[in-house]
Amino acid sequence: MKYSPASGIAKLISGFTGLGKKYGLEWWILVIGALIILAIVSMAAFPGNIAPFSPYDQNSGPQLAPPGPVHFMGTDNLQRDVWSRIVYGSQTILRVAVLAAVVSSVFGIGLGLISGFSGGWFDRVLSLIMDSLYSFPGLILAIAFAAMLGPGVINIMLAVAVIYIPTYFRLVRGQTLTIKEELYVEAAQAIGSSRSTILWKYIFPNVIATTAVVFTLNVADAIMTEAALTYLGLGLPPSIVDWGMDLAMGKKFLPSGQWWLITFPGAMISLLALGFTMLGEGLAEILNPRLLER
């Protein structure tokens, strides 16, 4: 058969629905999650094309206008367009949450690998510290860190990152301990591979696969933590557009009934977290078919 774009697309679609048949509901959870993320990422990537106003424009319309044809999410007390602020605000939350997850995964995976591989007192002490951190309410720790570091995008990212390191550490350390005993590691030792070769070539690739799901769920969690910190007024200077800060601002107008100022920013935080959670859940069930028996 001759190749044509249409047949390529048809193949893609049939492959898609075929996977849907194979995995059932989990597949659709994954796809919906991915679509939500895609939509919000494109908002962050091309805000100028999507937002009708500048997020700082204090002359976009009347003050505290309810949702209508021009401002379909209304305006705030400074006459700014709520929808435009949501479009631009997606940049902040995505940047902070994804960066925080990257930073904590790098530290957590690295430390977990070394700790699990080397063992001994170093492993014991580090495990004890990580377990203590893990059992403590992460948000409260992040509040303390954010308060001490002061406002700023990098600072809030670090405050969020710190609290997720133990999650990766515990997972990777446990995996490393199991893989260390595998026959192929023993074989590598027998042929005289160095310790670093064993760690990076034989153990690391086997560990990294399991962290994919945790990473996705971690981003979802980081989104809610970031928004919580900025909602509490700890995270960012007021010049930055952010959903959590808009929510905190909208809170002041709750008693007078301006519902759109809290409804939309909060719904967006939930939606974004939901996108990553669904992606993670779908991935978990598809990568771990044993769970499908349920």
Next chain:
Amino acid sequence: MKKNLARYIIIRLFLTIPMVFILLTIVFVVLRVMPGDPVSSMLGGHAPEKVIEQKKKELGLNRSMPVQYVQYLWQVLHLDLGESMVFKEKVTKAIADKLPATIELTFFGMLITLFAGVFMGAYAADKRRTAQDYGIRLYGIVVYCIPVYWMGLMLQLIFGIWLDILPIAGRIGARTFASDFERTGLYVLDTILAGNFTALGDVLLHLVLPAFTLGIVLSGIFVRLTRANMLDVLKSDYVLAAEARGIRHRKIVYKHALKNAFIPILTMMGLQFALLMAGAVLTETTFSWPGMGRLLLERIYLRDYPTIQGVIIVIALIVALMSLLVDITYAMVDPRVRY
């Protein structure tokens, strides 16, 4: 048998100590290593050098870090968390004033979480792969992704502003006076003890929205946990045997099976307690609930280091204590758990 359990409890108790100690150390270091000098921020940016030195000496901040650390440990060992830098009061006093409010909120929040989560989870497992099951699973995922503060704001908007049937802030209304009944600080208990039922009604009315906010958001995790455990239990032989004996299906699911599925749920409760405390901090700020979370945030804005430190340590202690309690209960229920 009894001896083994006692041994377990003692070992478990000793394992709790390093955890609290490590957290205490981390908090101590974080508060001192990070930029921002508490004394200059306390006195304002323009205080003369001499005054700052004087104040530092007063607070013991002029000594070296290790000396300060040992001093602080010694203090904490004597159950003394120092004195607030901003107000003339003991940190322990400030915490003792606010702690009951947080305990009351988390207790009722946990109650709602457990009831909603466990029953929905059990129901979903029983009706596996039906519309009800998918609906409840979706509820579990969606609810987990709703930030607790937003849930609080939306409930305030709907029930407090639009329907205007529930109060949205504080623990009691303007016409109720805490001094009439206050004893332990747990207002529900206090009003019952005092026999003041109008006040009890008011207190319960104020509890509805915050407790439901906290309870609903956390129930998602319990839905999933219960469902997963129930699915395993429902597959077991004794459930089949019970069915064969003709025991009513509902009784098998909600009495026999749920009892056994509850043990792993119990262990998770210890871990979830940390989430509950974090949720309480956010719920308290949203509902102007005068508890530990609000105390922590207020003092963070004021840079009152001893109080911040104290609050974090008390929260760490509560979390450690709860996980200890849960583990001991677990060991009592399941005799296989021993060190």
